[in-house]
Structure formats: structure tokens, C-alpha cells
Amino acid sequence: MTRNLFVTPLYEAMLDEDDLLEELAYSIRVLAEDDTAGRDWSAAKGYKGYTSYASLNDLPQRDPAFADLKRILTRHARAFAKELAWDVKPKLDSLWVNLMKPGAHHSAHIHPHSILSGTLYVEVPGKAGAIRFEDPRHSQMMAAPMRDDDAPEHLRPYVSVDPKPGMLLLWESFLRHEVMPHRGRGERLSISFNFA
Numbered sequence: 001m002t003r004n005l006f007v008t009p010l011y012e013a014m015l016d017e018d019d020l021l022e023e024l025a026y027s028i029r030v031l032a033e034d035d036t037a038g039r040d041w042s043a044a045k046g047y048k049g050y051t052s053y054a055s056l057n058d059l060p061q062r063d064p065a066f067a068d069l070k071r072i073l074t075r076h077a078r079a080f081a082k083e084l085a086w087d088v089k090p091k092l093d094s095l096w097v098n099l100m101k102p103g104a105h106h107s108a109h110i111h112p113h114s115i116l117s118g119t120l121y122v123e124v125p126g127k128a129g130a131i132r133f134e135d136p137r138h139s140q141m142m143a144a145p146m147r148d149d150d151a152p153e154h155l156r157p158y159v160s161v162d163p164k165p166g167m168l169l170l171w172e173s174f175l176r177h178e179v180m181p182h183r184g185r186g187e188r189l190s191i192s193f194n195f196a
């Protein structure tokens with residue numbers, strides 16, 4: 001018998017909230033026009049598109065659509081915390097929007113100073129980049145052999161998820177991930193967040 005120890009859960013849900021997604025898409029595009037500091041920051045970092053990551057920290061207070069979203073995200077984060085057997089109630093700590101244009105990508109990173117992180121996908125054109133998660137034990141694997149290409153998902157060193165509008169993903173914040181290049185047309189809209 002073989003037991004699976006130290007698993008890395010990835011929470012996935014589909015939000016059945018088409019009206020809210022439309023409002024959020026509209027708000028993201030307005031922010032991408034109006035938030036000059038965020039536009040400047042995105043340009044300075046070579047980000048192909050716009051993110052409010054470094055410029056705005058009060059979206060749920062300034063826009064009712066984000067306030068609704070905050071309630072929904074908190075509900076899911078608490079359900080996930082239960083699955084993780086955590087004795088805490090995660091609180092939303094930060095939330096930012098991402099508008100990626102064709103060619104945009106986001107290299108591998110973790111989200112410091114938080115316990116859960118995640119993304120809600122709002123608009124996803126065809127061939128927009130997948131999100132790819134990486135085995136958090138890579139640095140300890142020394143001489144570990146390569147895995148077969150057809151290894152089951154829970155044994156693969158990388159797992160990609162193709163986003164869809166309304167898809168919500170949540171993971172523990174230590175889990176390194178990257179957004180693969182957007183090879184389609186149109187804007188890929190998403191909202192990322194941290195819980196502390």
C-alpha cells in the first residue's frame with residue numbers, strides 16, 4: 001500500500017454569476033483607462049497590459065461589484081480553509097485586477113505575507129495563457145528521476161490549468177505559479193487576491 005503524504009490542494013469552483021462577471025469586466029477596463037499610476041507602473045515593469053497590483057488597494061470600497069466579489073471570495077476561502085483542516089477564518093488582504101494583452105505573460109512567483117492566494121478569470125480569449133503550478137519541492141529533489149510524460153496529475157512536476165470565464169482557483173500562497181504567454185487575440189481579464 002502507498003499513501004500520499006503532504007498533498008498540495010488546488011481549489012477550483014465555477015462562479016455562476018454572469019452579471020457580476022460583466023460588471024467586473026467593465027470595471028477592469030475603466031481602471032485600465034483611468035488609473036494613471038497603475039498604467040505607469042505596468043509600463044515601467046514591461047507588463048503588456050495593465051495591473052492595479054501596485055497602485056490601488058481599496059477596490060471593494062470604491063466599487064460595489066468588487067464588494068460583491070469580496071463576499072463570494074471570502075465564502076470560498078473559508079470553505080477551502082475547512083478542507084485544509086485550518087482552524088482560522090481567512091480574511092481578504094489584497095485584491096488587484098489584471099488586463100493582459102496578446103504576448104503578455106507573468107513569470108513564476110509566490111505570494112508572500114499571505115496564507116491563501118487565488119485568481120478569478122473574468123474574460124479569457126482563445127489561446128490566452130494557462131496558469132502553470134510547480135511542485136514546491138523542486139529545490140529538494142536532488143537526483144530525482146524525470147517523470148513519464150503520462151504520469152498521473154498528482155505526480156507531475158508542473159500542472160497547467162486552462163482558465164475559463166467564471167473559474168475561481170485558490171491555493172496555498174507558497175505554491176509557485178506562472179502565467180504562460182497569451183498567444184490569442186483580445187484581452188485576458190482576471191482578478192487576483194491574497195487572504196491573510
Ligand code: FE
Pocket residue numbers: 109110111177192
Ligand atoms: Fe500570482
